[in-house]
Structures are given as C-alpha cells and as structure tokens.
Amino acid sequence: MLITCPYCGPRDVIEFTYQGDGNRQRPDPASQNFEAWNAYVYDRLNPAGEHNEIWQHSGGCRAHLRVVRNTLTHEISSVAFVRGDHGSAARRKAEDKA
C-alpha cells in the first residue's frame, strides 16, 4: 500500500503510523457530556468502503495527514495535511507526483 504524502510524494505504508478514525469529533475537554465522550471513544462507522483516517508520516516529514482509504481495496482516494495548506513551499509540484 502506497500513501502519496503531499510533501514527500508516494511512500510505502511502512513509513506511516495510523492515528485513528478521522471522523471522530473530540468534545470540548471541559465538557461533561458523557454521551458525547462515549461516542468519541467508542462509536465507529466501520464502513465497507471509503473511510476517513488520520495517518502520520512518522518515517518521513512527520506531518499528520487526512487520508481517505477504501477498506475493501486499500485504494487511497485523497491525502491532505491535517493542519491545512502549508503554503507553496510545502507542496509538491503536480509533475513531481508519481
């Protein structure tokens, strides 16, 4: 499985660390809404198909990435920085991508 990091380009999955389900919405840390916390910790969509995920390019640029991965085929349809755009100096030119 290859993940095309927006900074580093296509890399083997061994360079990445899975950081969990990208659909989770963390409640306000001060919140005492136990249902919201329960949902954040336990509720998962577990789709057979496209899934929003957070990965870190831990063996490369170390950026956190929003990845859409198909759980049936491992096809990766989208990769973006979690922190948003880092400006032109942080993007690979389109022709650099394999």
Next chain:
Amino acid sequence: MVERQSPERKPPEHLSPLEPEFHVGSHGNFEHGVEIILTETTPGSIVQLAAWPGEEKKLIAAIRTVTGLALPDGAGGGVSDGVKSVFGFAPGKFTVADEAEGLAAAFAKVVTPAIGTVTDLSHGRTAIRIAGPKAEWVLAKFFAIDFSLPAFPVGAGRSTTHHDVFAQIQRTGADQFDIYVFRSFARSFWKALCHASEEVGYEVQ
C-alpha cells in the same frame, strides 16, 4: 576515576562514531574499478529550523541572510555550495549544515521566537557521503524512493527510513548524496552501506 592521558588522542568533539569501522582504502569487488566512494563529511554545524505556520517566507529569508543560500521553491527543495547546505525535509522545516561551527548561534540571532525555532543537532547527527556511478544503485537497495535525477534533482532533500533508521538525504551532485542519520545509529548504518557497496567495489576516503 583516573583519566588516561594520551598525547595523540584527538579532542572528543572530533571523534567519529564510525571510527572502529572506518577503514580507508579500497574494498569489496574492486578489481574492475571502484564504483562507490564512501566518506564522512564531518560538518561543524548541523541545525534544524522550523517556521511557525505562516512564517515560512521569513525563515527562508533568514536562511539566505545567514548562509547566503537561496532555497528553491517547492517541497524538499535545497541547495549546496560545497561548504554550506540547506534543504527542506518537512512542511516549513529545514536542515542546514556548515563546515564551520557556530551555525546555531548565528541563526538564533536572526530566527526570532515569532518566526520559529532553531535546534542544534551538530552532535546528534552523522553525515555520510556516498558518491560514484553506482551511488543511486546502492541507495535504491536501502530506500524505496526514486533516486533518478529528474525525480530527485541536485540540491533537493528527502526524509525517509531504512528499516527504523531515520535518514535525511540531500543530493549534492549528479552522482553524490549526503545522508544524515542519528549518531547512535551511524556506525551500524555505515556498516550496512559498506556491505551493500561490496559487489561494485568501494573506496573509503
């Protein structure tokens, strides 16, 4: 504890972690010529710089002020003048090396806390240079990235791993690469690099 005195002993800051495995001369299958040159570049300074979000342009300007090097645009862009080198290894983050010491102090004066951070890694990294017509070929055995010149131009940098050994690689010539590895992994990585170069013949300089 009694300290041993030896007049020929080099000052500790010049001791290389590669020392016990650093054997100058030709090795491996070199009967038909040496196709790989391995050496340690021993920069006096290795510094990592990071810009806060939105401050990248100011950091790039600071790099130019301190080193005189103009970073090309784009991810992993870099440049080397043979004495000083700089390359991007992550969004808003750069590695800078200089033959001279004191680079971190020079950057600390220019990179204000509002722009970003300066981390002195001079004693934390070891810089290994691999050169020669088979340099791409040997590195391709180590790292699953594209080493061809169009994909990895001269000056550019890449961060990747060889098993769990994190490595930053800068191409400093058409057939020359400088590899920055954690100092504590450097000897083991060096031995692996020597072993991988045996079949084409290598010389340690």
